[in-house]
Amino acid sequence: MTPEQPNTPSGPIGPPSAAGSHGPLNSGGLPGMVSTTKHAVRMQLGDMLVEDDHLTREQLTQALEEQAAGGHSKLLGEVLVELGFVSEHVVMACLAKSYGVPFARVTPKLADPRVIDLLPRDFVDGQGVLPLFCVDEVLTVAVSEPANLFLVEETERLCQKKVQIVASTSQDIRATLQAYLPSANVFVIDEIYDDLDVRQFSVVETEALDLGALEEMSGQSPVVKLVNYILYQAIHERASDIHIEPDDHRCRVRYRVDGRLIMKLCPPYQMQPAVVSRVKIMAKMDISERRVPQDGDIHVVIDGRPVDLRVSTMPGKFGEKVVVRIIDTRNSIISVDKMGMGQEVVQQWRSVIQASNGMVLVTGPTGSGKSTTLYSALAEISTDEMNLSTVENPVEAQLPGINQFQINEKAGFSFAHALRSLLRQDPDVLMVGEIRDLETATVATQAALTGHLILSTLHTNDSVSAVTRLVNMGIEPYLVAAMMRGVLAQRLVRKICPHCREPYDADEATRQTVAAVVGGDVELQHGQGCARCRGTGYAGRLGIFELFVPRDQMLQRISAGASLQELKELAQEMGLRTLRDDGMHKVAAGLTTVEEVLRASAV
Numbered sequence: 312m313t314p315e316q317p318n319t320p321s322g323p324i325g326p327p328s329a330a331g332s333h334g335p336l337n338s339g340g341l342p343g344m345v346s347t348t349k350h351a352v353r354m355q356l357g358d359m360l361v362e363d364d365h366l367t368r369e370q371l372t373q374a375l376e377e378q379a380a381g382g383h384s385k386l387l388g389e390v391l392v393e394l395g396f397v398s399e400h401v402v403m404a405c406l407a408k409s410y411g412v413p414f415a416r417v418t419p420k421l422a423d424p425r426v427i428d429l430l431p432r433d434f435v436d437g438q439g440v441l442p443l444f445c446v447d448e449v450l451t452v453a454v455s456e457p458a459n460l461f462l463v464e465e466t467e468r469l470c471q472k473k474v475q476i477v478a479s480t481s482q483d484i485r486a487t488l489q490a491y492l493p494s495a496n497v498f499v500i501d502e503i504y505d506d507l508d509v510r511q512f513s514v515v516e517t518e519a520l521d522l523g524a525l526e527e528m529s530g531q532s533p534v535v536k537l538v539n540y541i542l543y544q545a546i547h548e549r550a551s552d553i554h555i556e557p558d559d560h561r562c563r564v565r566y567r568v569d570g571r572l573i574m575k576l577c578p579p580y581q582m583q584p585a586v587v588s589r590v591k592i593m594a595k596m597d598i599s600e601r602r603v604p605q606d607g608d609i610h611v612v613i614d615g616r617p618v619d620l621r622v623s624t625m626p627g628k629f630g631e632k633v634v635v636r637i638i639d640t641r642n643s644i645i646s647v648d649k650m651g652m653g654q655e656v657v658q659q660w661r662s663v664i665q666a667s668n669g670m671v672l673v674t675g676p677t678g679s680g681k682s683t684t685l686y687s688a689l690a691e692i693s694t695d696e697m698n699l700s701t702v703e704n705p706v707e708a709q710l711p712g713i714n715q716f717q718i719n720e721k722a723g724f725s726f727a728h729a730l731r732s733l734l735r736q737d738p739d740v741l742m743v744g745e746i747r748d749l750e751t752a753t754v755a756t757q758a759a760l761t762g763h764l765i766l767s768t769l770h771t772n773d774s775v776s777a778v779t780r781l782v783n784m785g786i787e788p789y790l791v792a793a794m795m796r797g798v799l800a801q802r803l804v805r806k807i808c809p810h811c812r813e814p815y816d817a818d819e820a821t822r823q824t825v826a827a828v829v830g831g832d833v834e835l836q837h838g839q840g841c842a843r844c845r846g847t848g849y850a851g852r853l854g855i856f857e858l859f860v861p862r863d864q865m866l867q868r869i870s871a872g873a874s875l876q877e878l879k880e881l882a883q884e885m886g887l888r889t890l891r892d893d894g895m896h897k898v899a900a901g902l903t904t905v906e907e908v909l910r911a912s913a914v
Contacts, residue, residue: 328868333594354404357387359408360397363898370391381704399480399538401481407477415478417483425742429470438907439455440466440484441453441488442470451475451476453483454477534589538589541576543613550567551635552634554632557631559580562586570852583630584630587633590609591624593622594608606624618637620636620637621635646687652858660797663797664691667764668764668865669764669795672766672795673767674771674772674773675771675802681768682744685742688766689742693712698739699713701716704744704745718732725751726829738763739764741755741764745767745770747770752785774799778791778875779878788872792861800890802854802911804897805907807903808841808847811840814834815836815837829891835905836904853897855892857889858888
């Protein structure tokens with residue numbers, strides 16, 4: 312085997328010390344690391360990347376400063392990958408070179424499935440060791456911890472053969488292992504279909520089953536298997552929504568990933584009623600009622616963590632359509648520093664949310680990350696000395712130390728009703744999920760003017776429009792001016808895939824669009840498309856932000872009832888950095904593309 316030395320690692324991204332070994336990329340640190348040794352080799356890693364033209368000296372300096380600011384809780388390689396300066400494969404290849412170990416991009420085609428059984432299943436899964444092939448009683452294995460001598464010794468003991476190692480990323484190893492040793496939690500769709508008898512789906516399920524964890528349900532009937540497969544795969548692919556849609560002669564299942572719907576599978580259309588019934592049973596909905604929309608919740612445990620699913624059904628011509636919203640609490644609370652704001656915006660935002668009273672709004676369309684931003688703000692300001700409460704629909708994540716209440720419109724427990732009640736609970740900070748009517752806006756305004764800090768959301772195209780939206784609802788302009796502390800508008804744009812990122816020659820109009828904002832010519836990048844990003848060139852999303860903090864002159868114009876156009880022009884004169892401006896700076900940094908920013912910031 313002649314291992315590749317690609318331009319592009321997953322797995323450990325920092326050198327080991329003599330006292331310990333690597334941990335995986337997502338572990339947040341490497342166990343057994345001695346700080347003095349780490350610092351010495353860390354510089355060696357950076358110098359090697361610079362020497363091999365994978366990194367500039369300026370990028371290395373920036374990464375070291377970022378690492379120091381984080382208290383050295385992450386290794387340099389981890390910081391470099393997070394900043395998008397190099398890929399995980401580049402770091403692993405460089406580390407392998409420093410250890411004197413070959414580096415390989417392992418794939419199922421490279422591995423011989425006959426040698427997988429030379430090592431125990433639990434050892435292979437737990438240690439991330441991938442047997443590749445055996446020649447003359449020498450077993451070649453791929454490892455993501457090439458400096459872990461104990462791992463190599465244990466591998467030799469278990470297989471009773473001499474072992475030769477190659478370095479690879481943990482992500483490549485896991486992907487190849489799953490091809491040959493699918494986890495018990497991953498359901499093989501072909502096997503589900505093989506078990507099907509479409510004639511059995513003329514009758515809808517009527518027996519409710521108790522769901523504790525998706526993993527525990529994999530051995531049940533084909534319908535249960537299929538629904539579990541759909542939910543499990545959606546969560547693992549970081550989908551935000553699942554669409555189960557009936558048609559005349561087919562049923563299609565689509566996932567919304569990074570804001571885009573992608574086709575996942577098309578089970579036999581005879582299964583559609585049974586699949587819908589299974590989802591409704593899990594959500595404790597009425598399966599006998601198919602003529603009106605219904606809503607429900609599913610609470611599951613997957614990979615040891617809780618995930619909430621919000622289910623909505625809608626009767627249609629060919630049957631009920633089901634949409635499942637995935638609320639993964641793992642992604643609900645993000646530090647303000649990691650939200651993607653520029654440093655200046657972060658400082659302004661922190662100042663705004665630490666106000667003692669008034670109203671702070673986050674605006675944007677549905678699915679733009681407004682709730683995540685508010686959760687991050689609450690986590691930032693929460694202390695044992697403050698009484699923080701939220702009124703939401705629904706409660707998307709549990710926040711420690713914060714009182715959270717879910718409204719119930721059917722029972723008369725609305726946003727306005729909840730706010731009135733909470734004002735008698737001696738609050739310091741109140742978060743209202745959404746201001747969408749005059750009653751809620753009036754109560755929130757009164758609370759903001761009587762010594763409370765109110766955090767909430769509005770659906771507006773930009774930050775300045777929040778002012779006129781409140782006025783149009785019926786709030787007097789002078790009251791808006793008196794209570795308004797800041798408005799943050801935001802959108803989510805797709806990030807360029809780090810595994811297939813490359814510079815490209817953009818047309819003159821595109822370069823001028825970016826240059827007009829950031830000044831000077833910049834090297835634009837895009838993703839060429841690879842298997843990891845499904846050929847889209849994008850992987851994950853990040854926010855673009857527009858923070859409007861009204862000052863004296865602006866407050867006077869708001870109080871005088873100025874039009875939206877007048878307020879926008881004044882905000883621009885006062886240096887407001889718009890959503891598009893922020894997006895173009897992220898384009899110049901190589902994080903996203905011009906097309907994404909123009910799409911997200913279009914009015």
